[in-house]
Amino acid sequence: MEHDNLMDSEDKEYRQWLEFSRSHDSKLREYFIKKYTPLVKYVVGKLAVSMHGSVDPDDLAGYGVFGLLDAVDKYDPEKNVKFKTYAVTRIRGAIFDEMRKMDWVPRSVRQKARDVEVAIQFLESTLGRPATDNEISQRLGMTVDEFQRTMQKISSTSILSLNELRYSGDDNDQVAMVDGIEAPECFSPDVVAEREEIRRIIAAAITQLPEKEKKVLVLYYFEDLTLKEIGKVMEVTESRISQLHSKAICRLRARLTNAKTGIR
Numbered sequence: 655m656e657h658d659n660l661m662d663s664e665d666k667e668y669r670q671w672l673e674f675s676r677s678h679d680s681k682l683r684e685y686f687i688k689k690y691t692p693l694v695k696y697v698v699g700k701l702a703v704s705m706h707g708s709v710d711p712d713d714l715a716g717y718g719v720f721g722l723l724d725a726v727d728k729y730d731p732e733k734n735v736k737f738k739t740y741a742v743t744r745i746r747g748a749i750f751d752e753m754r755k756m757d758w759v760p761r762s763v764r765q766k767a768r769d770v771e772v773a774i775q776f777l778e779s780t781l782g783r784p785a786t787d788n789e790i791s792q793r794l795g796m797t798v799d800e801f802q803r804t805m806q807k808i809s810s811t812s813i814l815s816l817n818e819l820r821y822s823g824d825d826n827d828q829v830a831m832v833d834g835i836e837a838p839e840c841f842s843p844d845v846v847a848e849r850e851e852i853r854r855i856i857a858a859a860i861t862q863l864p865e866k867e868k869k870v871l872v873l874y875y876f877e878d879l880t881l882k883e884i885g886k887v888m889e890v891t892e893s894r895i896s897q898l899h900s901k902a903i904c905r906l907r908a909r910l911t912n913a914k915t916g917i918r
Contacts, residue, residue, distance in 0.1 A: 671731035686726050690741055694718040697745045700880055714749050721748025767808050767904060769794060775908035784864050784905070806893060809900035859909040867902035870895055 674682040698714045725744035729737055773793040777785035785793075791801035860868065866888070873879045873887065881899065885892040 667737075668731055671729065671737070675729070675731060683726060686737075687722065690722060690726070690737065691719075693738065693741050694722055694745055697742055697749070700878070701746070701749065717749045717752040718745040720752075721745035724748065763808060766804055767900075770804070770808070770901075770904045771907045771911070774905050775911050778905075778908060784862065802897065805897045805900055808904075809893075809896035855910070856906075859906050862909070863902055863905060867898050867905065870898045871902050874899065 670682060670685075673679065674686070694715055697718055698711050701714060721744040722741055725737070725741040728744075729740055731737075770790065773790050774785055777789055777793055781789075787798055787801060791798045794801060794804075796804065860871065863871070869888065870884055873884045874881065879887070881895045882892045885895045888895065
């Protein structure tokens, strides 16, 4: 009986979304915004834990609301993606977009992250495999301990996110790492094919990550665990998970740069 009620509820909402996508009725829009506003608090709660108080959660919530409004207006119920999944991506993306505009990460930290990316880019294009911590630290002229401290500084000061990773195709058509569930637009077949190729490159880059880094990304972005929860699952400290997360993002940036320049 409970299962039947759930199915009826989901079917009713699906029909409401279909109606809204056709009519853009203001009352339906208000209804969906009110119903899914708690998603903003959910996303902000996850991000605030990872950011260690670097930004006011109320500010993050304000940015996230714009993402929710965007999600409601652009959601396509016929794409077989649940609205919650789509909205969380949009809310998180809106928050990161505003944070980038604020340029809140110290320039020195950005430079350190860039140095790590460049070192990884060179090593992995040369070696044809993931570079080890020892190899990266040597390339940077550091000891392994110094490299780990550098990664800790990067991870504790900045949020390096899949939402910030974008790959540009030949026509500078950018696709975010977590894109792929947007409402359809009037793209030409050539543009659609280009975007599919970009997503293929992104997916391949993720699968080639070292196992621990890949696991952190899967648990954080697709299983919705916090860094602290992931630490418990993998039986390491939260700071270690934060390091692995930042290292994975740096490695993906380097992989995408190599792919764009034709380096394999």
